Amino acid sequence: MREVVIAGVGQIAVREHWETSLRDLAYQSIKKAVSDAGTDSVDALYIGNMLAGELSGQEHLGALISDYCGFDGIEAVRIEAAAASGGAALRQGAMSVACGLNDCVVVTGVEQMTDVLQDKVTAGLSLALDTEYELASGISLAALFAILTRRYVHEGCCSPEDLALFCVNAQKNAVGNDYAMFRREITVDTIMRSPMAADPIHVLECPPVCDGSASVVLLPAEKADLEAPVKITGSAVATGTIGVNNRPDPLVFESVRDSTEKALRMAGKTREDVDFYELHDLFPVVAALSLEASGFAKKGEGALMARNGDIALEGKIPITTMGGCKARGNPVGACGIYQAAEAVLQLRQQAGKNQLPCEVGMIQCMGGTAATTITHILEV
Amino acid sequence: MYGGNCCHNNNSHIGGVNLEISRNWRLRNQRYRLVGTECGCGHRSFPPRRICPTCRENPQNPVQFSGTGTVYSYSTLYEAPEGFEQFIPYTVALIDLDEGPMISAQLTDVDPEDVAIGMRVEMVTRKLKEQGESGLIVYGYKFRPIVGCYP
Numbered sequence A: 001m002r003e004v005v006i007a008g009v010g011q012i013a014v015r016e017h018w019e020t021s022l023r024d025l026a027y028q029s030i031k032k033a034v035s036d037a038g039t040d041s042v043d044a045l046y047i048g049n050m051l052a053g054e055l056s057g058q059e060h061l062g063a064l065i066s067d068y069c070g071f072d073g074i075e076a077v078r079i080e081a082a083a084a085s086g087g088a089a090l091r092q093g094a095m096s097v098a099c100g101l102n103d104c105v106v107v108t109g110v111e112q113m114t115d116v117l118q119d120k121v122t123a124g125l126s127l128a129l130d131t132e133y134e135l136a137s138g139i140s141l142a143a144l145f146a147i148l149t150r151r152y153v154h155e156g157c158c159s160p161e162d163l164a165l166f167c168v169n170a171q172k173n174a175v176g177n178d179y180a181m182f183r184r185e186i187t188v189d190t191i192m193r194s195p196m197a198a199d200p201i202h203v204l205e206c207p208p209v210c211d212g213s214a215s216v217v218l219l220p221a222e223k224a225d226l227e228a229p230v231k232i233t234g235s236a237v238a239t240g241t242i243g244v245n246n247r248p249d250p251l252v253f254e255s256v257r258d259s260t261e262k263a264l265r266m267a268g269k270t271r272e273d274v275d276f277y278e279l280h281d282l283f284p285v286v287a288a289l290s291l292e293a294s295g296f297a298k299k300g301e302g303a304l305m306a307r308n309g310d311i312a313l314e315g316k317i318p319i320t321t322m323g324g325c326k327a328r329g330n331p332v333g334a335c336g337i338y339q340a341a342e343a344v345l346q347l348r349q350q351a352g353k354n355q356l357p358c359e360v361g362m363i364q365c366m367g368g369t370a371a372t373t374i375t376h377i378l379e380v
Numbered sequence B: 001m002y003g004g005n006c007c008h009n010n011n012s013h014i015g016g017v018n019l020e021i022s023r024n025w026r027l028r029n030q031r032y033r034l035v036g037t038e039c040g041c042g043h044r045s046f047p048p049r050r051i052c053p054t055c056r057e058n059p060q061n062p063v064q065f066s067g068t069g070t071v072y073s074y075s076t077l078y079e080a081p082e083g084f085e086q087f088i089p090y091t092v093a094l095i096d097l098d099e100g101p102m103i104s105a106q107l108t109d110v111d112p113e114d115v116a117i118g119m120r121v122e123m124v125t126r127k128l129k130e131q132g133e134s135g136l137i138v139y140g141y142k143f144r145p146i147v148g149c150y151p
């Protein structure tokens, strides 16, 4: 297999893009990424997207976006794995370059969610669940994570205030990210005083509904004329039961554990080598349980890392260094590509005020209630 | 959608229970009778499975669960998926069934503030969703407290 590098990245600001169409969101980030990479010929386009069919009434994004970008006749397909769609597309792109089928691959994440009302978005996101048995009972994705949150606190793992600290950290980091949606600090008190969305999850603990697109350009290392290229050295997908109710312990994200282990093994790295961890902080409990399942915290101690400051930029294992889902925003299928773009900026020492001393980053996105988890290791 | 299926209304597919008559009919044994599966090794599943998650054996035999269990955890929703707005606020839970499997369901006949982890509950049949004036009314299982069994 050939070594794969990320030769270019492009992001557009995450917000409500009422003036911009789905295809234009994608075009704008692709244009930036291709220009950043300095390439002129693209062999293939992989698109991570979850909800275009449901929310925009548009499938067949491969042809739609490739046509709009003027990529005459190239291979182009959309890849879907709920909120892990971006990570899934990145892996497909990396595999096609690694095996030699394609040289220059653009991977784009795009999601447009603000054209429709909140209840439709809630239902759309819940299509990641088992719709015949979960959504049919009125159970949303947020509801299931709220159920896990209550149980996590009930088992004595932390206080609700400890969990809110994940949001405080994310919003603090977003201040330094030009592409983030919520670029202001927030206090635990403000979060705890906000209304309930799905009790005990407060409205201010939820990621915003938003639009966005991010892209990366992949090349084989041998053809990338770069001084210190960011390499993709680990890539792994793991799945678990579609229903969180069908796991021996719903508070153990087995797919996070398995994909983390596989990706680290492939990269020949250990947890100690990882300088930062872009996890999928869909809700605070997801961040806590991801830290535990990935082995950075013991079981039941994930939220303590927020209380102890271990997750801060200057902490032991910084997470959501550019704001994460909570504060950068969570354009669902694009999330995994935003993570990749942010990690590349960190590894290139181009992360501005949020710059970490770093050589190895781990990025991870999750579909549903951890029914799919996709992990990549990036390094310089 | 392809073809001339006559029971679609103007809404999209979203909402999960805005479904065709045949799909609801296929789920009747699960929705009304809580039929799951049981493996020779003793593992029981809900929803039904083809392959046992414990021993990977096949086939699995149908088994009807009694519908009694204990609340593992719960949440009261103030934002609902499209189609469930009329029920807000409503409470959903993961429930450990007495025969083994855990099930996700709505709770009913109880005020949200009276729900607790560990509460004993039983299955009842209730309206899950009404699809507009001319649409289907979908019935299925919900769970209510077993009288006298507040923890």
Ligand SMILES: [Zn+2]
Binding pocket: B039, B040, B041, B042, B043, B052, B053, B054, B055, B056, B057
């Ligand atoms: Zn078995």
